Amino acid sequence: MKTQISNRLGVAHVRDTVKQFVEETLSREQAMESLQIGQSCLYDLRSSYLAARAAGLEGAWLPGRSGGNRKGEWPVAEQAFLTRALVPPSGAKPYSYAFAASELGRRFVHEVDRGQVRHWALDHGLRPQRPKPRALAHMRRWQRQAVGELWQLDATPDHFLGAAHPVLHLLDMLDDCSRLQVGCRLYPRECIPAYLDFFSRAFSRYGLPLEIYVDQARFFRTASGELT
Numbered sequence: 001m002k003t004q005i006s007n008r009l010g011v012a013h014v015r016d017t018v019k020q021f022v023e024e025t026l027s028r029e030q031a032m033e034s035l036q037i038g039q040s041c042l043y044d045l046r047s048s049y050l051a052a053r054a055a056g057l058e059g060a061w062l063p064g065r066s067g068g069n070r071k072g073e074w075p076v077a078e079q080a081f082l083t084r085a086l087v088p089p090s091g092a093k094p095y096s097y098a099f100a101a102s103e104l105g106r107r108f109v110h111e112v113d114r115g116q117v118r119h120w121a122l123d124h125g126l127r128p129q130r131p132k133p134r135a136l137a138h139m140r141r142w143q144r145q146a147v148g149e150l151w152q153l154d155a156t157p158d159h160f161l162g163a164a165h166p167v168l169h170l171l172d173m174l175d176d177c178s179r180l181q182v183g184c185r186l187y188p189r190e191c192i193p194a195y196l197d198f199f200s201r202a203f204s205r206y207g208l209p210l211e212i213y214v215d216q217a218r219f220f221r222t223a224s225g226e227l228t
Contacts, residue, residue, distance in 0.1 A: 014063050018042075018049045033115035074120070078108050082117065086126050097121070143176055150176040151202075151209045155190050171198045175206075176213070182206045192219055 017034045020026040021042070026034070032042050045063060052061035073079070085095040085103065095103065098114040105111045144150045156170045169190040173183040183202035187194035214220045 011062060014045070015049075015061060018045050019058075022046060022049060022053075029113065029115065032113065033118070036115070036119050038116070074110070075108070078104060078110060079124075081107065082120065083124075083126060086121055145177060147175055147177050147180075148207065148209050150211045150213055151182055152176055152213045154215070157190070160186060169194070171195070173198075173202060173212075175209075180206075190219070195219060 014035060017026065017031055021028070021031040028039065028042065032039060035042065035045075037045075048063070049058070049061055052058055074082075082100055082104065085100045086097075088094055096114075097118045101112050101114050101117045104117070151173050152175075153171070153173045156172070157167050158170065159165060160168050160170065166188075168186045168188065171183065171185055171187060171190075171194065172181070174181055182205070183198055185198055185201070187198070
């Protein structure tokens with residue numbers, strides 16, 4: 001026997017949701033998702049509620065036998081498809097509930113909405129895995145206010161002279177305040193002698209900065225692993 005909607009969700013919740021739907025403060029899709037029912041059941045409840053309100057019995061209205069659970073389990077093939085779509089193997093990107101509902105209609109001619117797929121997934125212990133938030137590549141900070149407070153250093157390896165030539169390493173450095181390029185030079189390798197030459201050229205021409213912002217390369221770490 002179908003579990004009645006009032007037993008599943010409570011009369012007060014059903015009555016308030018239908019009232020908001022009638023008064024158009026809830027959309028059809030929102031009401032269907034809140035009550036976990038389909039469109040036909042929602043409109044049955046709406047008709048029953050309006051009849052009770054017309055008779056002055058709005059406060060005593062009960063859902064009655066409307067809005068029971070939908071039909072039994074979906075076909076095995078559809079369930080297998082949804083399982084693969086929502087929790088794909090090999091780390092593939094899962095379908096959204098909306099896209100899974102669209103594909104279910106296209107492949108199996110089973111018209112359902114996003115809310116129905118979501119409730120099916122929750123009932124079967126499935127839900128799309130949300131990707132972990134990506135850590136920021138660099139710490140956000142305010143730009144320095146004076147020239148010489150901070151220089152930003154970066155190293156980029158590439159075939160700067162063409163694919164037929166070996167990879168060269170571009171060392172580039174900017175003043176954080178003025179954005180002046182205080183150093184830019186190609187080196188055969190990114191190594192300590194290259195940095196010593198690069199820094200000496202920049203210091204000789206522009207003086208000493210208070211700080212240099214570098215990456216996490218091993219060149220700037222002590223034997224214990226701390227940044228120098």
